Amino acid sequence: MVLTVDDDPAVGRAVARDLRRRYGDTHRVVRADSGPAALQALEELTVRGERTALLLADHRMPGMTGVDFLEHAMDLVPGARRVLLTAYADTDAAIRAINDVDLDHYLLKPWDPPEEKLYPVLDDLLAGWAATALPSFDGLTLVGHQWSPRTQEAKEFLARNAVPYRHVDVRSDDAARLLAAAHLEAGPEQLPVAFLPDGGVLTAARPRQIAERVGLATTAGRPFYDLVVVGGGPAGLGAAVYGASEGLRTLLVERSATGGQAGQSSRIENYLGFPHGVSGAELAQRARDQAVRFGVEIVTTADCVGVTPRGDGREVRFDDGGSVASHAVVLATGVSYRRLTAPGLAGLTGRGVYYGAAAHEAVNCTGQTVHVVGAANSAGQAALFFAGLADRVVLIARGDSLRRSMSEYLVARIEASENIEVRTCTEIAGARGGERLEALCLRDQRTGTTEVAEAGWLFVFIGAAPRTDWLGGAFVRDERGFLVTGPDLVDRAGRPPAGWPLGRDPYLLECSVPGVFAAGDVRAASIKRVASAVGEGALAVSLVHRYLEGL
Structure with missing residues (x-):
């Protein structure tokens, strides 16, 4: 869905007309004449399961400006792309909105001809949204154990190759029904099980098998x-x-x-x-x-x-x-990324210990504590990313300052974050856990003292x-x-x-x-x-x- 908001009926109709002409075959275009009306429509349509790809709001509207509307809409559809329609005199407000509401773009009115001044911008924004939005699910279902390295390997392969999938934990009722319908047992040697969109089933599914069945080429087509x-x-x-x-x-x-x-x-x-x-x-x-x-x-x-x-x-x-x-x-x-060699870590890889961002596991970290190891840009970006999901992020670095290897803009944002704790001159001395990671042993290199910290998630970004x-x-x-x-x-x-x-x-x-x-x-x-x-x-x-x- 594309939602456009403008209190001027003539402008609103013109915007909707241009949008339908270009995107009417693939997107539903919804028009509102005020910010409150647009928010109400957005709430109703979101509850009904409609996905919002793009919001276009006029800046100068009485009662609720376009910037105010976009700020409120972020809570309802955080993934939607946001565009402000503005006059030349309001350019400064539009530039401020880039930071205030994470504005993706602002367009000066009028935008004639749309083929040059409107559509190229929106084409790019809609393509970006489509590349990251969760699709309506009609893909592969993977049944496996949450803390199995083989299940994690399959999930990472599917996620990184943009293959639509959902993971169902083998201990759930949904998994029991799927396995019973396929006349399969849930033995460890058969997991993970991949239920394919065409009705096929793969047991002990590995990335190459999955690739062959979902249409990814695994062999060269010519000599x-x-x-x-x-x-x-x-x-x-x-x-x-x-x-x-x-x-x-x-x-x-x-x-x-x-x-x-x-x-x-x-x-x-x-x-x-x-x-x-x-x-x-x-x-x-x-x-x-x-x-x-x-x-x-x-x-x-x-x-x-x-x-x-x-x-x-x-x-x-x-x-x-x-x-x-x-x-x-x-x-x-x-x-x-180099592997950590501290005792206990090797056996917990894929069971709470991950090398790289492992974005497919991010949603499972919501409301918990996440530990990130590293002092370069990749570690800094990961810490900021997880800070938006977790209650607390602990960034662990062996050096005495992040500024030795991390860009200044990242360091500044980390220092300003309320839920990121930076532990410099610190290293991982060990880990323990049963089914999954449960605790980390942290050593202070300045004093030589160690402490044991409860930990369920460790993401490592060290060396090359x-x-x-x-x-x-x-x-x-x-x-x-x-x-x-x-x-x-x-x-x-x-x-x-x-x-x-x-x-x-x-x-x-x-x-x-x-x-x-x-x-x-x-x-x-x-x-x-x-x-x-x-x-x-x-x-x-x-x-x-x-x-x-x-x-």
């Missing part, structure tokens, strides 16, 4: 490509989009879900072009859609086990025994470990496993690395194997930011072209 991109994070998506848009037959290979580590971020606020921030999941979905539009073939749940030269081409091998060949390869496998162990010895890495590229491969005497077969030095992002390029976090000395990763992905494609011209 040869111009470009194979390994890794679907910002760098990989950037390379795939630019490669395909420039005419290269492009395959993107991803182990789990597009977006990489950035896709697990609850909010990215310093990425160019998103003044209000964007969730990692939404950014990843937008980039994936863009890649598909340009013709990129995307394969998921595919694990690469090797890249080797084959004449002028490069062969990429998979763990299922398959392989594809290509002219060039871009390695954009990113990094993973590249996944490059699957690459052979021909690839030069630094002491931490990051790929060395370009000029860094050339020694002080100007000699390329041993085994380099070409008469030129490696190109800027080229690895020690010609025709294989590294982009993003997996590359040694890279800047660990989303924007730089996307830029390196694009740059890698330009270097691929240069490499192909020399063949």
Whole structure:
């Protein structure tokens, strides 16, 4: 539903007319002539189950201004996009409303022609809403134990690949009815059970099985490509989009879900072009859609086990025994969060201990205490995200100040938050729990003293470990496993690395194997930011072209 509010009948009709002309086939357009009337309509329609995608309110209305209406409406439909209609004289009020009511956009009246001044703005806002809104449920039902790592693995895979699903705890009456109807027992070896929209049932469901049944490609569609991109994070998506848009037959290979580590971020606020921030999941979905539009073939749940030269081409091998060949390869496998090694934590992974934001579990944290470990931007964003749900968030950092590694705008917001407690010079010394996490042992590094704190949720954002162990010895890495590229491969005497077969030095992002390029976090000395990763992905494609011209 799209709801528009304006006390001027002529303007109200004009707004509704333009909206119906563009969006009438997909959205119900509702018109109100005052803020109170709009709130009443919004309440009634929300109770009836209608979902509100967009609110457009005129600013100058008697009794209740547009800003006041949008502020009240936030409580009813917090996910709706908010637009203020205003005259030039009220621009200052509109700018203030960006912070006061989290305004998404303001439009100056008149907006003729709507094809230039109205529809492009609303198209983008509605697309953003659709990417994050909970769909009317007609998807997969997953029956499993809330504190089972295998159930958590399936839930994370479904959530990160934007597959509509609902989780039903195996101990519930709903689960009993579903399992009885399918003539299944609830034994641990059969969980999780996936009930598919087409009526099919998967027992002991794993991500690859689920992917095959819900329509995600798990194998490549052809034997040869111009470009194979390994890794679907910002760098990989950037390379795939630019490669395909420039005419290269492009395959993107991803182990789990597009977006990489950035896709697990609850909010990215310093990425160019998103003044209000964007969730990692939404950014990843937008980039994936863009890649598909340009013709990129995307394969998921595919694990690469090797890249080797084959004449002028490069062969990429998979763990299922398959392989594809290509002219060039871009390695954009990113990094993973380092695992905590304190006693008791390993056995609680997926049972209260999570690496990354685990957004699919966020709603279960409502009203509870959440512990977050880390001192970089990802940890700061997670702390702020959970602070909107939990009663209390404890942010644990080993350093003596968040400002050493976290952006100032995040530090300021954390310090201003009433329910975020920052514990610096503190580390996790241990954990305990039965079915799930129950307590953490916290050590103060200054005094050496420890304390035991009740804890049910721990989200970890520490360090960065590249996944490059699957690459052979021909690839030069630094002491931490990051790929060395370009000029860094050339020694002080100007000699390329041993085994380099070409008469030129490696190109800027080229690895020690010609025709294989590294982009993003997996590359040694890279800047660990989303924007730089996307830029390196694009740059890698330009270097691929240069490499192909020399063949």
